[in-house]
Amino acid sequence: MSGHRELTVELGERTYPIYIGEGLLDEAGKLFAQRGISKKSPLMIVTDANVARRHLDRLASVLTEEGFTVVTAIVPAGENSKSLAELERLIGIALEHGLDRKSAIVALGGGVVGDLAGFVAASFMRGVKFVQVPTTILAHDSSVGGKVAVNHPLAKNIIGAFHQPELVLYDLKTLQTLPEREVKAGLSEVVKHGLIWDADFVQWCDDNAEKLTALEPDTLGYALYKGCSVKAAVVSKDERENDLRAILNLGHTIGHALEAVAGYGELLHGEAISIGMVGAAKLAVRLGAPEEVYQVTKRVLSRVGLPVRLPEHLNTDDIMRAMMHDKKFQEGTMVFIVPTAIGAVEINKSVSSSLIREIVEQLKQEAVIG
């Protein structure tokens, strides 16, 4: 386990470690045992069909060799698996294979698998242990903080819980097979964690953009370590999303609206958030922040290969409506996470919606940095 990084999410009696390193899947058995995952009760690995092909056999055999009883459950890849129907099916598998209150649920995959398996862990027998083994860059975000959920036909992530994992195990090797577009989209939340909290890290992302997109292991390991650290710091101070945790939504108000209007698929989540963060930076400057906030935000996102311009064919009225709907804004003003400098944001509760409309229009004209 040489060269791996470790950090701790401080949450009182729910404190847990995150391990990041190359080849860590091979160490899963020892790390699970160290963290008190039971060998007497079966554990269940939940993964999707794509990830299963690449990594399931390896994880299952490492754990079996270490003496764990392993049950596996495969869900279809994609957001549609985050449903109550899939939850019921997975709990059926757990029951048929004799999982009990001492069992653990292991999420092997990206955000969808983490959210779904996490809610299985939160609700099966009113809560059993949970382990996250993320296999995407984006999942560095969702694997810290304990937010788990499935979707309702009328709204995403609306049925869920806060359920912290016992440990998070990040094997950098599993990221090497990600499609390039997904890599870049995943870096969006990494950069976001710099923008809200740590100017030095933003500078570092700027300097190391090429190595990052090339998935150079040590560079990527450091970036994930820093991203998880910021998220962990924020979550430690506000586990249940009462106030501070809202800063993690930088870029998400515009971003969610873009995803909804474009239809899922045209814009990946990370891409939409990237455009949203450029919008928030433009807004910041209009509200008095130094011009540098906008320049740096746009440059670093461009350098990691993310879009900074809003696709022109998306209708501004539709975008505004989606924003209003998403957050139930009071008429006339909106709550927005707004940068005050690079590495610092504030929650502004009275941004006028007409100003947002202007920003959205300008984002369509945004010059792309070559």
Add this chain to the structure above:
Amino acid sequence: MSGHRELTVELGERTYPIYIGEGLLDEAGKLFAQRGISKKSPLMIVTDANVARRHLDRLASVLTEEGFTVVTAIVPAGENSKSLAELERLIGIALEHGLDRKSAIVALGGGVVGDLAGFVAASFMRGVKFVQVPTTILAHDSSVGGKVAVNHPLAKNIIGAFHQPELVLYDLKTLQTLPEREVKAGLSEVVKHGLIWDADFVQWCDDNAEKLTALEPDTLGYALYKGCSVKAAVVSKDERENDLRAILNLGHTIGHALEAVAGYGELLHGEAISIGMVGAAKLAVRLGAPEEVYQVTKRVLSRVGLPVRLPEHLNTDDIMRAMMHDKKFQEGTMVFIVPTAIGAVEINKSVSSSLIREIVEQLKQEAVIG
């Protein structure tokens, strides 16, 4: 609100009050407001078709008059409503009516409604406020302790959470319309709370059995107050069911097996538990407890009109199998909650299953006290 009783369930920051009294529904508005239920966000009352006819209009209008925005949702009466499908439907209603993170879910009804609405409250937007307004005697048990759940086709109560209410509001008037058999079955858990914790209260039940079954308001109010108090004391010491909370299962090992073998309907839960408690008392004497444990247990249960003899046509092998299945016992021995005296129990982890079989056989021969 003259003559009402109040007790507090001590759970640190999740501490909440239970109000018990005649006509308390009329005070719901004030009590909800005192406990911080929001008037700005809509609240949703969940109830079943039977309870809705009797009490929904009254509760809804009291709350509306006090300035709350009230949404109502009615589920079919009966255990089948404790399903993920019903959960999804209720959350759909909540979304359509604009419930948000500050909203509360109110359970108006018995155990089924409390369990279902409680899991809606636990999982909607990862947890919103919850209020219990129980309308059965049995619900005094389920309304304390925060265990909420729905059923899976393969197992009861297997998908759920621990989610404490903000308050419990027990209007004794709502109990006056209960069928006699349900009244008696509900008293089973009341007596159980005496048997595990409070010999004086067992004596009191013995002395007041007639008034209890006649639903004499002050007598019933005191019984529910005492029953809730014992449950609250146990739960305060062991919120997540790690050890002590197991004593609440007195009579339930045999009881659950009888329910499963008889098929739901033949034996009500409270009736099956009553027979189970007589069995536990017989077992206790065999293991060295004073004969009085058995005599008193049987007498007080008989006096409140509960069955103490196991229906002869139920097959002993089936009952034993159901017990083994329910708790995944090690072969040869079983975990049992066993009285050591009236008002005291212990968790015995090595009762031989052959002894249990003997007890089950004897329970079929039990003389019924006239």
